[in-house]
Amino acid sequence: MQRATIDDVAKAAGVSTFTVSRALRGKAHVAAATREKVLAAAAKLNYTASRSAADLASGRTKRIALLSRERISGWFHGALLEGLIDVLAPSGYDLTVYRIGNAEERTRFFTDLPTNRNADALIIAGFALNEEEKRALMGMAMPIVSVNASDLTYCQVSIAIDDESSEAQIVRYLAALGHRRFCFLGRADPISGDDWGFDARPRGYQDEIAELGLRDCGMFFINVNDRNAIRQTVASLVSMPDRPTAICTWADQLALPVIHDLEAMGLRVPEDISVFGFDGSDMAAAVNLSTMAQPAREIGRMAARHALNLVDGGTPDEATIVVPTTLEPGGTAGPARTPDNN
Template sequence: MGQVTIDDVAKAAGVSTFTVSRALRGKDHVAAKTREKVLRAAKELNYTVSRSAAALASGRTNRIALLARERIAGWFMGELFDGLYDVLSQAQYDLTVYRAGSVEERSEFFTRLPANRNADALIVSGFSATDEEADTLAGMGMPIVSVNSPYISCCQASVAIDDEAAEAMAVRYLAALGHRRFCYVGRVDPLTGTAWGFDARARGYKDEIASLGLTDCGIHCIDLWDPQSARQTVATILAQPRLQRPTAICVWSDYYALRVIHELHAAGIRIPEEMSVFGFDGSDVADAIGLSTMVPTSPREIGRIAARKTLDLVAGHTPDEPHTTVPVAIQPAATSAPVRE
């Protein structure tokens, strides 16, 4: 038997092709018994709706595009994908992923605009559009939803963590435990330049240190692609005179904190007796090693929120809360304690 067509389904169900189309796409004004008859015939004939045909009929592709800055294999992106899929799959939408992991990839996306006419909406994760890019996105004529971007002028909806406020909260908590000397360990960002934004967590750290009159013992960066980077960073911190060393280290993420803790243990530093370490993300790593960390709403839930906002916009509705800042909580654990000097 050749490829099954909508005509075959209509003939088997004893209805018109128009009725088959409406029934299979879940449209109104189809009697329940008729819909059941059509679905049964489609199943028996192993017929599936052509996405391209559905797009021509409805003007929609039933596809959402995601432009992501972070590594696709990273923990955050994996959780975010799951959350997006949870919602989009239920609405029978596909997710197409584009990566902007380098200046070249980002330029390629905004030059070719592969999502244009191939998606009903675009979700941008991890960075802000420049003025020129914002104009380009506006010209695509589709809803734009931002995830974790401080600038949302070109977006109709957004969901984000307030990284500055969250990192400031971590500093205040450690200061309440008596810590007065701090340092911050961030990441070496391969995507430099003002167009990619800034490390909001580092800025929150610096501002709160200054506000509380604490001592900043330095901001350091780790390159996870360099096997010696974490060791060299921790050695630099420990090379300071003992009474000028930090007693508390705030780290950009839980995975980076794991590297820092490993190197501190290797150097014979007792945690938290001699030095407290605080991560960020509330990831599976934090639970596994008892890491004190800042816990925002899970990336999976952030993905669900972003997906629901996207579907609202595609349907022509304004989300009840267009721009959402997710809550953050302190999760003390084994790697932080009152200062002992």
């Protein structure tokens, strides 16, 4: 037997599908007699209101879209997803994830989503938009929340940490421990280019080194998934005549193999060389890594709450939200052995 639809109930009760939806959900402005008639028709037809029927009546999809660049399996995006689901699931919302790992996936997204309008709000994490993409999104009249991008021309709320000042704080901390010779190990961005945004951590490092008059022994950008490339870079650092006493890394993900390779080459961490990570990931706590922690899961919760508030017609108290980071000294950073040696 074919399952009854909301149209069947509406015909049986002699009312519109909109009235059926409101009556079954207990909404106001439905006469008692009309509500009883709808309930009786629904019971006779053995009709159970589906969420999609209610959503159609309200004009909502009950879905939030996440646009995330590159790998969604990394620590930050994994924690971000957890935070989004923490808020969206209890509110009856689904999350649709779009990965933008290359130019083709990016083009496909901006071609399809604006025409489909298949979400109530959009959260964009991890990259900047070009002018054409901004215009496309603004033309959708869809609430937009950005994560780790401060451009408000296309979104209503921006949530981000200050990567630049956070990295500068790491340099100041290590300098206070007597370190004068530094290097920075960053990520070779697989989808680099101005239209993907830029990494502010190297700039924070570089500017603070110059400000404090410290020695930069080099900035190296590595494929973080290439163990051989990491090992070769560490070997080049170790072989320097005046090797650095402190290494700042782009993320905990990079700091851990660097520490492993240093120790395999006979250096002690932190006695001979200090290593600092960035993120405050679970792996950092497990190995007592010195790191700059960012609350990625809480950022996800904040983004979800703001998205739902915008969907409900709310106005954010703040358009630009800078989330504080926390410097967490661990066992991989200590005083320089020769603090007066520049």
